[in-house]
Amino acid sequence: MSHFSYRNGVLHAEQVSLQALAAQFGTPLYVYSKAALVENFSAYADACRKAGRGDEGALVCYSVKSNSNLAVLNLLGQLGSGFDIVSGGELLRVVAAGGDARKVIFSGVGKGRDEMKLALEHDILCFNVESIPEVARLNEVAGEMGKRARISLRVNPNVDAKTHPYISTGLKENKFGVAYEDALNCYRTAAALPNIEVVGIDCHIGSQLLDDSPLLEALDKVIDMVDALEAEGIHIHHLDIGGGIGIRYDDEQPVAVGDYLARVFARVDAWRKQKYGGRQIQVMFEPGRSIVGNAGVLLTEVQYLKHGESKNFAVVDAAMNDLMRPAMYEAWHGVKAVKEDAAGAQVYDVVGPVCESGDWLARGRELAIEQGDLLAFASAGAYGMTMASNYNTRGRAAEVLVDGVRAHLIRKRENPSDLFALESIVS
Numbered sequence: 001m002s003h004f005s006y007r008n009g010v011l012h013a014e015q016v017s018l019q020a021l022a023a024q025f026g027t028p029l030y031v032y033s034k035a036a037l038v039e040n041f042s043a044y045a046d047a048c049r050k051a052g053r054g055d056e057g058a059l060v061c062y063s064v065k066s067n068s069n070l071a072v073l074n075l076l077g078q079l080g081s082g083f084d085i086v087s088g089g090e091l092l093r094v095v096a097a098g099g100d101a102r103k104v105i106f107s108g109v110g111k112g113r114d115e116m117k118l119a120l121e122h123d124i125l126c127f128n129v130e131s132i133p134e135v136a137r138l139n140e141v142a143g144e145m146g147k148r149a150r151i152s153l154r155v156n157p158n159v160d161a162k163t164h165p166y167i168s169t170g171l172k173e174n175k176f177g178v179a180y181e182d183a184l185n186c187y188r189t190a191a192a193l194p195n196i197e198v199v200g201i202d203c204h205i206g207s208q209l210l211d212d213s214p215l216l217e218a219l220d221k222v223i224d225m226v227d228a229l230e231a232e233g234i235h236i237h238h239l240d241i242g243g244g245i246g247i248r249y250d251d252e253q254p255v256a257v258g259d260y261l262a263r264v265f266a267r268v269d270a271w272r273k274q275k276y277g278g279r280q281i282q283v284m285f286e287p288g289r290s291i292v293g294n295a296g297v298l299l300t301e302v303q304y305l306k307h308g309e310s311k312n313f314a315v316v317d318a319a320m321n322d323l324m325r326p327a328m329y330e331a332w333h334g335v336k337a338v339k340e341d342a343a344g345a346q347v348y349d350v351v352g353p354v355c356e357s358g359d360w361l362a363r364g365r366e367l368a369i370e371q372g373d374l375l376a377f378a379s380a381g382a383y384g385m386t387m388a389s390n391y392n393t394r395g396r397a398a399e400v401l402v403d404g405v406r407a408h409l410i411r412k413r414e415n416p417s418d419l420f421a422l423e424s425i426v427s
C-alpha cells in the first residue's frame with residue numbers, strides 16, 4: 001500500500017488527496033494507483049525477464065475478473081500483459097480496451113456456444129477446457145466455423161491450497177477442471193477431435209495463497225502429466241499454473257512474486273534440461289489479486305454514528321453491494337480515517353445502508369471519526385468493483401485512476417435511472 005500514504009495528516013493516493021477526490025467525484029469511490037499497478041505487474045514481468053524468457057517463454061495473463069475496468073486493462077495491455085477471461089463479456093472488454101486477443105486465454109466451467117464462437121472469431125490464444133462435454137461442444141462450434149480451436153485441459157491436481165474454502169478450487173470436491181486420474185483419457189479424446197488442437201495444460205488451485213508450496217506441488221503434478229502426454233505423442237506447448245498469489249490485507253506475509261516465479265522457472269528448467277535436452281516450454285500465469293488488490297481503496301463517507309450500549313456503529317455510504325468480500329467471505333480489509341490522528345478513538349462496526357444484517361464492511365475497529373469524515377477501505381482493488389451489485393437499487397460507485405498529481409475518472413457513477421433503463425411496465 002506504499003502508494004497510499006499520509007501527507008500533512010491526510011491520506012493520499014500517490015500525490016492526490018483523497019479528500020480532494022471525494023469532493024470532486026463524490027463517494028463511495030474506488031481509487032486506484034497507476035504506479036501500484038505498474039509496480040505489481042512489473043514484479044511478474046521482471047521475474048520472467050530475469051529468467052531469460054520473452055513472450056514465447058513466459059506469458060502473464062492478467063485475470064480480468066479481479067478488476068475489469070477498461071483503463072486497468074488498457075494499462076496492463078500496454079505493459080505487455082495477456083488476459084485470462086471467463087466470459088464473452090470479459091473478452092469484449094479486453095478488445096474494447098485495446099488488449100491483444102491473441103494473448104487471451106478463456107477459462108471457466110460453463111462456456112456457452114456464443115462465447116466460444118466469439119472467442120474463435122477473435123482467434124484467442126487458447127481455451128482452458130474443463131470437461132469432455134465442453135471440448136465436444138467446442139469441436140462442433142469450431143467445425144461449423146471452419147476453424148481449429150487451441151485448447152489446454154484444466155486438470156485438478158487435488159492439492160490443498162490452504163485458503164478460504166470459497167476460493168479454493170484445486171481439491172477433488174471442487175467443480176473445476178477434470179480429475180487428475182481422468183486427465184490422460186480426456187486428452188486422448190480431445191486430441192482425436194478434428195477441430196481441436198491440443199496445445200497446453202492448465203491448473204488453478206485457489207486464490208489468496210500466502211505460501212507457494214501448494215502451487216509448486218501442483219506444478220510437479222502438471223509436469224508429470226506433460227511427461228505422460230509426451231509418451232503418448234501428445235505434445236504440450238505451454239503449461240499454465242494459474243493465479244493465486246495472495247496479498248497483505250492485515251498482517252499476512254505472502255510470498256514475493258519474484259521469488260515464486262524464480263522457483264517455478266528453476267523447476268521447469270531443470271526438468272526440461274533433464275528430459276527434453278533443454279527444449280523450452282512456455283509457462284503461463286493468471287494473476288489477478290496480486291496485481292490489482294493493493295492498488296486500490298474504496299473511499300466512503302461516514303453518514304451517522306450510532307453509539308449503543310453494546311456496540312457502536314459507523315454507518316457509511318458504501319455497502320455490501322459496493323464491497324461484497326466482508327459479507328461473503330468475512331474478509332478483513334484495513335480501514336483508515338482519511339484525516340490522520342484525531343483524538344477520541346472508539347470501537348466501531350462499520351456498516352452500510354443496505355437492509356441486511358450481513359451488510360457490514362469492518363467489525364470492531366478503533367476509529368477517531370465524526371459524521372462527515374472519510375474512511376478508506378484498503379486493498380480493495382481486486383474483487384471489489386467487479387463483484388459490486390445494484391442491490392437496493394444502489395448505483396455502483398465511480399472509479400478513479402490516479403497517476404502522480406492527476407486523477408482520471410475511469411468510470412462514472414451509475415444513476416438510479418441507469419439501473420431501470422432496461423425494464424418496462426406491462427400495459
Ligand code: LLP
Pocket residue numbers: 063066084107108167204206207208242243244245286287288289290325329382383387
Ligand atoms: N485463474 C482462474 C482460473 C481463476 O479462477 C482465478 C480466480 C484466477 C486465475 C485469479 O486468481 P488470483 O490471482 O486473483 O488469486 N472473489 C474472491 C476471489 C475469487 C477468485 C476466483 N478465481 C475474493 O474476493 O477473494
